[in-house]
Amino acid sequence: MSVETHEGVHRHPAPTGFIRKYIFSIDHKVIGIQYIMLALAAVIVGMLMSLLMRMNLSWPGTSWPILATLFPTGAPGGQMTPEFYLSLVTMHGTIMVFFVLTTAPQGGFGNYFLPIQIGAEDMAFPYLNMLSFWVTLVGFIVILLAIFVEGNQGLGEWFAALGPSFRGGSGTVGPIGGWTGYAPLSALGRVAGPGQGAGMNLWVISIAIFCVGSLLGALNFITTLLNMRTKGMSLMRMPLTCWAWFTTAVLALLSFPVLLGGGILLLLDRIAGTSFFIPGGLYVSGLLSGSNPNFPLHTGGSPILWQHLFWFFGHPEVYIAILPGMGATSHILATFARKPVFGYRAMVFAIFAIGLLGFFVWGHHMFISGMSPYSAIAFSILTLSIGVPSAVKTFNWLGTLWGARIRFTTAMLFALGFVSLFVAGGITGLILGQSSLDLAMHDTYIVTAHFHLVMGVASIFGMFAATYFWFPKMFGRSMNEKIGKLHFWITFVGVYAIFVPMHVMGIQGMPRRYSSFGEYEFLASLHPLVVFVSVAAIITIAVQFLFYFNVFWSIFKGEKAGDNPWEATTLEWNTTSPPPHDNFAGVLPTVYHGPYEFAVPGAPNDYVMQTDLEAEVPGENGHNGHKH
Amino acid sequence: MATMVTSTRPPEIKKGAGTGPGLPGPNGNGSRRGGSFRDPEQHANRYRIGMWVALASVTMMFTSLSSAYIVRASSASDWIALPMPRVLIASTALILASSFTLEVARRKLKASLTKAYTQWVLVTVALGLAFLASQLSAWRQLSAAGLYLSSNPHSSFFYLLTGAHAVHLAGGLLGLVFLWLRSRWITTDAAVLKKRQASADAVSIYWHFMDALWIYLFLLLFLWR
Numbered sequence: 001m002s003v004e005t006h007e008g009v010h011r012h013p014a015p016t017g018f019i020r021k022y023i024f025s026i027d028h029k030v031i032g033i034q035y036i037m038l039a040l041a042a043v044i045v046g047m048l049m050s051l052l053m054r055m056n057l058s059w060p061g062t063s064w065p066i067l068a069t070l071f072p073t074g075a076p077g078g079q080m081t082p083e084f085y086l087s088l089v090t091m092h093g094t095i096m097v098f099f100v101l102t103t104a105p106q107g108g109f110g111n112y113f114l115p116i117q118i119g120a121e122d123m124a125f126p127y128l129n130m131l132s133f134w135v136t137l138v139g140f141i142v143i144l145l146a147i148f149v150e151g152n153q154g155l156g157e158w159f160a161a162l163g164p165s166f167r168g169g170s171g172t173v174g175p176i177g178g179w180t181g182y183a184p185l186s187a188l189g190r191v192a193g194p195g196q197g198a199g200m201n202l203w204v205i206s207i208a209i210f211c212v213g214s215l216l217g218a219l220n221f222i223t224t225l226l227n228m229r230t231k232g233m234s235l236m237r238m239p240l241t242c243w244a245w246f247t248t249a250v251l252a253l254l255s256f257p258v259l260l261g262g263g264i265l266l267l268l269d270r271i272a273g274t275s276f277f278i279p280g281g282l283y284v285s286g287l288l289s290g291s292n293p294n295f296p297l298h299t300g301g302s303p304i305l306w307q308h309l310f311w312f313f314g315h316p317e318v319y320i321a322i323l324p325g326m327g328a329t330s331h332i333l334a335t336f337a338r339k340p341v342f343g344y345r346a347m348v349f350a351i352f353a354i355g356l357l358g359f360f361v362w363g364h365h366m367f368i369s370g371m372s373p374y375s376a377i378a379f380s381i382l383t384l385s386i387g388v389p390s391a392v393k394t395f396n397w398l399g400t401l402w403g404a405r406i407r408f409t410t411a412m413l414f415a416l417g418f419v420s421l422f423v424a425g426g427i428t429g430l431i432l433g434q435s436s437l438d439l440a441m442h443d444t445y446i447v448t449a450h451f452h453l454v455m456g457v458a459s460i461f462g463m464f465a466a467t468y469f470w471f472p473k474m475f476g477r478s479m480n481e482k483i484g485k486l487h488f489w490i491t492f493v494g495v496y497a498i499f500v501p502m503h504v505m506g507i508q509g510m511p512r513r514y515s516s517f518g519e520y521e522f523l524a525s526l527h528p529l530v531v532f533v534s535v536a537a538i539i540t541i542a543v544q545f546l547f548y549f550n551v552f553w554s555i556f557k558g559e560k561a562g563d564n565p566w567e568a569t570t571l572e573w574n575t576t577s578p579p580p581h582d583n584f585a586g587v588l589p590t591v592y593h594g595p596y597e598f599a600v601p602g603a604p605n606d607y608v609m610q611t612d613l614e615a616e617v618p619g620e621n622g623h624n625g626h627k628h
Numbered sequence: 629m630a631t632m633v634t635s636t637r638p639p640e641i642k643k644g645a646g647t648g649p650g651l652p653g654p655n656g657n658g659s660r661r662g663g664s665f666r667d668p669e670q671h672a673n674r675y676r677i678g679m680w681v682a683l684a685s686v687t688m689m690f691t692s693l694s695s696a697y698i699v700r701a702s703s704a705s706d707w708i709a710l711p712m713p714r715v716l717i718a719s720t721a722l723i724l725a726s727s728f729t730l731e732v733a734r735r736k737l738k739a740s741l742t743k744a745y746t747q748w749v750l751v752t753v754a755l756g757l758a759f760l761a762s763q764l765s766a767w768r769q770l771s772a773a774g775l776y777l778s779s780n781p782h783s784s785f786f787y788l789l790t791g792a793h794a795v796h797l798a799g800g801l802l803g804l805v806f807l808w809l810r811s812r813w814i815t816t817d818a819a820v821l822k823k824r825q826a827s828a829d830a831v832s833i834y835w836h837f838m839d840a841l842w843i844y845l846f847l848l849l850f851l852w853r
Contacts, residue, residue, distance in 0.1 A: 124674040125674070125678060222677075222681045228674070257686070257692065265788075272777050272778055274784040276696060301700070308699075
């Protein structure tokens, strides 16, 4: 370890073997790509699950022979059971929120670019960084196992042979409980019905493992940013991406432990007979608590307590998903508008304000839990006040674009799409954030539409923008712009076609998480809309494979990119594409400028890189163009 | 490799272009030779920063468990207060003593008395193990009296909170053992010694925190209600 300090930036020598280089790597760039690959795998699972749900909603009663083959108990004869549908809802939500929206933006792009953008040779704790990825991967494997143990088929049979506590319910593909796993049903165990057996245990364990992985990552991000900035990289010279990743890490650091605590309590209720969340006198599945050895006596627990603990984490979590997208969008808008970010300081404070306020609004998820109307008003006001920093960000994005000669690259299109989706999804937040309106709209499709637009699709757009933007740096080759633009336009129109009609459904009272609406006459007129949404979803999902093709084809066959193809200013564009093992080949850069010096009067290239010298500095060989 | 870094702008362009200040100002990163070496002192600081950051998350976890405790205790009719196992007073004394010995160890290290440092670290490890043994005997006392994890909410929280604390403390013991193993490696290299001091600081911050956390949990469990 003494090598660390003796050799300056060569804190760890470049690995040579395949395993140390690409699998158990401590290089933040490799770990970042590993996170992105994990998210790319998880998002396919989550996306195919949403496809199955749409099929069931729009063509009820249709028999799909392939489903009968794949899920004999979940879809006997090719028709999905309601339990199967509910477990799809659960797994889609859990996988998307945790293993896609939390891993790719932060663990993926943050890991790869935060150290480079602040001029560091790696994260502060490289081994911890490796550990956080592998812990997260174990969490993903456990959540996939949850699908199989609950099914009693194939792998499930094997698990069931281990003993009764490994036996799942019937007719499901996984635990049932939504991504929120509300108590008391989630706390009772198998007695509560299908989807509440071993799969649910694994669901809780997977979330707990994920919490640990995220905490290790957040610890590393914060320490790296505070301690490893290169010379001249003052806080207010950091790219907005770094501010976003930093704030995200702070949110993760303070919110994941709360979920971890709640998860431990939930698991103890499930397997150790405690009553943290289980109230007394519960009557479930025809059994009274305490009347049967399968359903021991529980008293005095508080199901609402779980909601508080969950949403204290859950609300910051949505900002964990979206803030990196905001950072990437600010960064990319400035680069392709060829203008400085409008109101850089205001952007920094807005990120922080959003993060801070995010900790005081969790009650708006619980307006119908029976909370006091006075607390509801307090939560409402705090929730609506998030509109202020959000509006600051939106106006500053527009200000950045104002009067610009925009370069419409695919990355820029996706960044513009992010702004559009953030506004479109955020507007309904102002409606749902008011307790009086939420009482009517809670658990309808308008909620589904709201959060999918603002935290789901918007963050995904942020990540698409980031992918197209940073791909040349990561792989030395550019992604195909023609395919990229096709991908953008179909996806952009597609997501609006999916989620705008859902607002209409929600206002008409269509409840979310129902597997069929056949019995509800007042919703019958909406069926054509439901079919329209499904068709739009199928097209949009199909187009994503174009993106996958573009990524994997471009890694090997894409057009070679230079070191700074976008004429950008920040430190990652100062090094080779891809960067060497220690990012800057032995000489840490020195920073002389703010991050977004575009359209500089008198400059020959219209932009000034952060490392460009302005005046000769006596006694410094800080000009990073020097290579000894 | 000469093309690795490109200057996109000749340096003769005068100050005033762009919005950024011209010269690199101090940013808390200390001085560095030519931008290619990290200052060992500053670099070792990451252990201390990382530890404080980690403790923020530990605090949040115990805050969430405490809030659950307070909510559960105030709403329930089934709360039966546990009799306090007397041995917990011994636990408290042991962990307070261990904080004291670790502080002595840290001072010895600062004074470059490596041998004394090693010995005091070992004394702290012994006190830490004694604390865990004492906690275990409190568990055995309660379970001998028929009070288990699921008996009533207070016993649930007792086992949970003491267990969670014990797991964290065991992590601290691993840290102490790491310090002890490191201290056996004799060196005069200033950078290594700086790193050693930083990791000793980090472990002792953690250990003192676990000490304070135990006192807090003790008060919460037996004085709150």
